[in-house]
Amino acid sequence: MEYLWDGLREAAGMLWRLDPEVCSIAWVSLKVTFLSTALAAAAGVPLGAWLAVSQFRGKRVAVGILNALMALPTVVVGLFLYSLLTRRGLLGPLGLLYTVTAMVAGQFLLAVPLVAAMTVGVVQGADPRVIPTARTLGASPWRARLTLMGEVRWGLVAAVLAGFGRVFGEVGVSMMVGGNIRGYTRTLTTAIALQTGRGEFALGLALGIVLLGVALLVNGAVQLVPRGAAGREP
Amino acid sequence: MGTAARNGVWGLLLAAAGCGAGPGPDAVLRMSTTTSLDHSGLLEVLLPAFERRHGVRVHVVAVGTGKALKLGENGDVDVVLVHDPESEDRFLAEGHGVARREVMVNDFVLAGPAADPAGVKGLKDAAEAMRRIAAARAVFVSRGDDSGTHKKERALWKAAGVVPRGGWYLEAGQGMGPVLRMAAERRGYCLADRGTLLAARDREDLEVLLEGDPRLLNPYSVIPVHPARHPRARYREARMLAEWLVSAEGQELIGRYTRDGRALFIPSALRSAPR
Numbered sequence A: 001m002e003y004l005w006d007g008l009r010e011a012a013g014m015l016w017r018l019d020p021e022v023c024s025i026a027w028v029s030l031k032v033t034f035l036s037t038a039l040a041a042a043a044g045v046p047l048g049a050w051l052a053v054s055q056f057r058g059k060r061v062a063v064g065i066l067n068a069l070m071a072l073p074t075v076v077v078g079l080f081l082y083s084l085l086t087r088r089g090l091l092g093p094l095g096l097l098y099t100v101t102a103m104v105a106g107q108f109l110l111a112v113p114l115v116a117a118m119t120v121g122v123v124q125g126a127d128p129r130v131i132p133t134a135r136t137l138g139a140s141p142w143r144a145r146l147t148l149m150g151e152v153r154w155g156l157v158a159a160v161l162a163g164f165g166r167v168f169g170e171v172g173v174s175m176m177v178g179g180n181i182r183g184y185t186r187t188l189t190t191a192i193a194l195q196t197g198r199g200e201f202a203l204g205l206a207l208g209i210v211l212l213g214v215a216l217l218v219n220g221a222v223q224l225v226p227r228g229a230a231g232r233e234p
Numbered sequence B: 001m002g003t004a005a006r007n008g009v010w011g012l013l014l015a016a017a018g019c020g021a022g023p024g025p026d027a028v029l030r031m032s033t034t035t036s037l038d039h040s041g042l043l044e045v046l047l048p049a050f051e052r053r054h055g056v057r058v059h060v061v062a063v064g065t066g067k068a069l070k071l072g073e074n075g076d077v078d079v080v081l082v083h084d085p086e087s088e089d090r091f092l093a094e095g096h097g098v099a100r101r102e103v104m105v106n107d108f109v110l111a112g113p114a115a116d117p118a119g120v121k122g123l124k125d126a127a128e129a130m131r132r133i134a135a136a137r138a139v140f141v142s143r144g145d146d147s148g149t150h151k152k153e154r155a156l157w158k159a160a161g162v163v164p165r166g167g168w169y170l171e172a173g174q175g176m177g178p179v180l181r182m183a184a185e186r187r188g189y190c191l192a193d194r195g196t197l198l199a200a201r202d203r204e205d206l207e208v209l210l211e212g213d214p215r216l217l218n219p220y221s222v223i224p225v226h227p228a229r230h231p232r233a234r235y236r237e238a239r240m241l242a243e244w245l246v247s248a249e250g251q252e253l254i255g256r257y258t259r260d261g262r263a264l265f266i267p268s269a270l271r272s273a274p275r
Helices: A002-016 A020-053 A059-069 A074-085 A100-124 A130-136 A141-151 A153-168 A172-178 A188-197 A201-230 B003-016 B035-040 B042-054 B065-073 B085-093 B126-136 B148-160 B176-186 B194-199 B235-245 B248-256
Strands: B028-034 B057-063 B079-082 B101-113 B140-142 B169-171 B190-193 B206-210 B217-224
Touching (some): A002 A201, A020 A059, A020 A100, A020 A188, A020 A201, A074 A100, A100 A172, A188 A201, A188 B065, B028 B235, B035 B042, B035 B057, B035 B176, B042 B057, B042 B235, B042 B248, B057 B065, B065 B085, B079 B085, B079 B235, B085 B217, B101 B176, B101 B235, B126 B148, B176 B190, B176 B206, B194 B206, B235 B248
Parallel strands (some): B028 B079
Antiparallel strands (some): B101 B206, B101 B217
16 A cells, blocks of 8 residues: 555656656657557558458458467567567568567567457447448448448547557567667666566556556547547547 | 374374464475576475485475565565675565575676687686676677566676776666577577576587686575564474585585586585574
8 A cells, every 4th residue: 555655756756847767768768669560550450351341261360369368478579579579580680679670560569469350349249230331321341341440430439549558558568679778768668678577566556557648648549539520520 | 003104193183173283294495596596406406305315395486586586575475595695685684584594606707609709718807807898899699687687787887986887788678598598599698597597408609617716605595574574474484494404415415516527516614603
């Protein structure tokens, strides 16, 4: 209980004086997570939508694999990427280990299965009459699919937000391929792991509270802004 | 009836009577120690011998020195085995632990790439080596985690009169293994305890460039958690472990432990008294 209290007080202090170190760590976290989430959305949403509407042999197997990949431990993705990026690895000559780029790539791998699998569910759960109706109204096949995506846009936003949540709070990939280098690849989660390792539990909790606050802000912004701007119904 | 069986019966009776602190075969002692010691492999030799002798199982939590002491402070473990005399002094002064015994020493070495861009190979003075690394702005990977090793590194920078800062100085904030890996990848220098360096698998690219400076000695001590502060801590078993580590049997096992044909630790209890 004492740690929780100290942590809350410490977190309030950090936010109040906009602690420069915490700000820079939070900025690295946000930067990496936004990039990886955006890329994961760009790849995962079309992949999931395609899987949901197309018919082919082995589709259920493909969706099953996607669902299983959601359970992939972050540290395994980190290890996999590390084995590629190390000097002795296949991509070693690129010199990407312990860079922001490597972290983005790892988080992208983490988020894509989640975004795609949730997109499959969202699109399959849509009203099955949307596409035939659009077609009878004269829409081209692509236009009809776009209409379908418009119908389920809030589900897609939720899928992308889930991807954001998965990578914003992960520590395995960031630690393995980012390296927790101060002022460069140190994120909120690796900083929490560091403070915990130092025995600075209150400071770790405070950073956790900051992380939660930032995640709340991002979710709140996504929930509120476009809804007001675009309107719910066409 | 064998002694083991009799101990078992006693253990059950004691447990039933609500005093589970009795040293039965089921007794479990929790010890926090540093990752560097855990990675050296020594504990896998020592602890089974202790368990056979005293019938007390030891569960090891391997973390940084800072956290290892914090776990002791909170009563989450019964005994700590760490290597940072200054933090230990504070731990004892604040009454968290009692009856520290020095168990053994090993040493730190300055490791780096064979190419040695800062030209420190063969130096005897660790502070001079740090000065040269800073002057050459050669990559140096720091633990950056307040561990015993990190504190030693900071002491060396201080002795060198250098405030390490800049793109060449990477504060990893991670354990010894990851830091060695990072130094090898970045072709940089780092301060490492010899045990972990010898035990590391990815160390082909790292060489021992400087060793033998007396400032690089690294003493390990065992400290039972204070029974007055944490009455539920297994103080009796903790003392048992401490006494055994400094006994002739424990010391001999420590001295005999080798890795790649080299001894990692020098038993030192026989020349230190309880404090």
